[in-house]
Amino acid sequence: NQVEISRDDILTIIQCHTIVSTLWSNSVYDAKTLHKLTSILRFTVYDYVKKLKNGNTLNPLPCSGKPKKLSPKKRHFLGRLISVNKYYTCTELANILNENYTNLNVTDQTVLNELNNLNYFSTVPKTIPLLTD
Missing domain, CATH: 1.10.10 (Arc Repressor Mutant, subunit A)
Known part of the structure; x- marks a missing residue:
């Protein structure tokens, strides 16, 4: 977190x-x-x-690594899209994000990763054979 x-x-x-x-x-x-x-x-x-x-300065150290693709505002928008319709696919969500933010180019895998970070998980119910007498 x-x-x-x-x-x-x-x-x-x-x-x-x-x-x-x-x-x-x-x-x-x-x-x-x-x-x-x-x-x-x-x-x-x-x-x-x-x-x-110790002779150090109070300036923050440079952050290493790649910056996140989605800003907090875009993540919030993604969460709102899911709350409106929980049956969207990741591809549909990626297309909606790319349409609303012109300079953004996200893939469905990026959307899936962000949804997992937002604690949204898709599950498929397990099929159980029907027991008959």
Whole structure:
């Protein structure tokens, strides 16, 4: 389960990094003082101080790997399509997504993977022979 971070949260994190880095460069090295000045959670300030003492910056590390094909907004749209009609096939869903988002080109396998991530699974009932007397 991945946590979705909103754009506002990212700006807040970047602002916290900037404030703490600025105070650190102005010789404020005490975590308690940084906590009082910034109102950032104390354990977060201790993590920042630990990084800065080791000579690291607070800039986030670059993310490795391939970015996701569907954004959270597109995933939400896919979930809404499923809630409207649960009998859509993955190919139909892929075609609907490609029609609604012009620069998007998803395959039915991508849709299937995203549906599995959204906890939608297709099951086929098991056939059992009818018992007669």
